[in-house]
Amino acid sequence: MFVRRYWLPESSPGRWWSQNQDRFMTTSKRVQDRSKMKRVHDLEIGTEKWKIASKVLFLMEILKKEPEMVIPVRSLAQYRRQINLPKPHKVSDFIRKSPKVFELYKDHRGVLWCGMTRLAEDLVEEEKRIIEEHQDKAAEYVTRFLMMSVDKLLPLDKIAHFRRDFGLPVDFRTSWVHKYPQHFKVVKNEDNDVEYLKLVNWNPAWAITELEKKAMGITELPAHTPGLLALPFPLKFPPNYKKVYRYGGKIEHFQKRCYLSPYADARGLKAGSLEFDKRAVAVMHELLSFTVEKRLVTDHLTHFRRELVMPQKLMRLLLKHFGIFYVSERGKRFSVFLTEAYEGSELIEKGPLVLWKEKIQSLIGYRGRKKKIETFSDMSDMEDNGVLQSDYENESTLEDDLPTDNVEMEIEEVSNAYKDVETS
Template sequence: MLIISKFNMTRRLILKIHPLSSQNSILSHYLPFSYIQKQSYVNVYMKWKQDFYLESIESVHRSIELRPILALKNYIVSVSPQEYSIPISAVSKKGIHFGVHIKVARFLRQYPSVFEEFTGPEHNLPCFRLTQRAIELHKEERDVYREFNDDLILRLKKLILMSCVGFGEKKVLPLKIIKGMQWYLGFPDEFLTDPEKNLDGSFEVVEMSDGLTGLALKNNNLNDRVLSVMQKNAIKRGWDNETIPFPIFPSKGLRLRRKIIDWWDEFQKLPYVSPYENYNSLIRPDSDAAEKRVVGLLHELLSLFVEHCAERRKILCLRKYLGLPQMVHKAFERHTHIFYLSLKNKTCTAILKEAYFEKGAIDTHPLAKVRKKYIKLVKESTFILKRRRFSNRACDGRSVNVNAIDCEHDDGSEKTELEAS
């Protein structure tokens, strides 16, 4: 009775303070137990299982090794476009700029199939030039840039259209963010050094509110004409364009619990939101529908890249500008049927499974074949170095003067094994 009387006194006091409010709304506002809160986000955990096929793809895992090699190659070409050679002093103190964390001379000597060492004309300093095969691949790479220039520009437009940051009515991304993704998108260096000169008229350089220099799209109507890879494939297969399910590729030997299967079936039935659409007013950020939008954006982002993969930490740098949640890395861990996380090379690489398990579902990047040829060329360095070590060992053996060897307990009556040979 005492508790009821205290509750009635509190109720009368509230009604006196808010005489114009209804009783139900006041009680529901002040009494937290008077309404039920619903949560549409289901917390599931997917087991990670190693995929030996994805772990063995050289174009994915040797990309980290190839990046500084091509950066040095491009620098040599820019400095000496005729002779393709530089003295070591030109790059000896620029290792960090090229992503090289050891002495640059030592790094260049590790790849004799790409860089050839010779003695310079002045002061007998070591110099390096590109091998003939490296020059041929460089010219082939430049031909690809010229032939598929429109394709590369379209990929840049799509990346900017994913941005949730606007400059007036235009979508914009900071130039430093685009440069950070340049390797994955396969852009040539001149694309971003002078965008207004090297890109078409649909781009403009703007100053963003946070003081950064951004690259914006002038034509906003382009947003209506761009379809994601998921939408294009749905049209080809005759699927409903509203609830597009993700193609899944389960890891071999991985069995899911029944409740996870039920959650996944419901997740696939949720509406698909294109990464090029404005989502802010459509989806609650703490819902499964918002998670499907994040998964769709990551799927589209990886489909734009050369190897359809990227270091996970690089993708996290886009979080602020693509409207991704704080725990965006959970999307890779919860959707192991769509993405694969490789821990090779002491880094975490996110790989889009569809690009490697379903042929023709995602367009091949124009630069992919050239990079595979570069990797094949780089691999030849291992055999060249082995051959050199073997030949040096053989030369050292032939130069030994047997008569000069002092052997204890040798009276000269018997030949040593070395003399006999």
């Protein structure tokens, strides 16, 4: 076994974290290679449902950046990888599948252009209004994100990964971040010329988790001092999962264990300890609670391991606590869901941006090939297949141009998830 350490300049954010946690490397298998042996949740259906919509939304984002919201179709060919459209498939054919969203026309030189229909343009304006109406709440979430970080600052380009998830505007980096100087400001690291968003004022009224608010039946608190918490996390297992009783005792011990609030100073926690891991669960629960759809791409979460003081093997922790989180393995990028926020494949509480996205979905004519989503009854017993073991597997690769975080992470079978949680 080899040990690789991250060496950072003394002034770099996350220096403390890197000194206290090592990365262990070993032979690995890709998570996708074993996905057929995992039990499939209704949320896999939800992920599949939005695949085409996400590609259409991506193209709409490209068009919105153009001065007149039109672009030559040949210029869209450079985004084949982002919309997962390999050759010989034509971009123009994909666009023609959604005539209520996009329209094509040729100019006098015969160049084919793509634009949006009037209906789609109206929806773009509607989205802009929704984001403007909820920007104060988005600013609160960004501020609380900074409050959870160990150094109270985060790289701006990393936060930009969460732009859509937090309901932030397109001009997030250039303009929006300067609209709330009472909460945060942009600073530049002179050593590496990287821009960071830094917390300006600690707001004690925001240092309370969404879980605490729900337990107390409140929406806000005048002031709050973060410390140890004893609140259990809501659990939701698939209805026909019949092995919960085998691990009920270990789950109960985990739920009763006290843990440090995501807003409390975590420097004193020992990496790898039960307290360290449970706080990481609380951080991920809080972060997912901020998002529009109560889900995130796992790649984006792993970018914040140092800043949020979370384990290197973050995917392992997500799969281990599969009653709290669910990791969807559809496609090349994994998504993690907050299970309590969903009933079947649908969000229980749909905000304005989710309802807006459903309007886009209703306009899309192309649904792609119908794929069979396996259920519990389709799977053979995992123990009979001898898969109750631990392996090390690769994190999924990114489909866009965001920087990748090439970390190998340990995966444990979800039905054996709580075996290493000791009794308190």
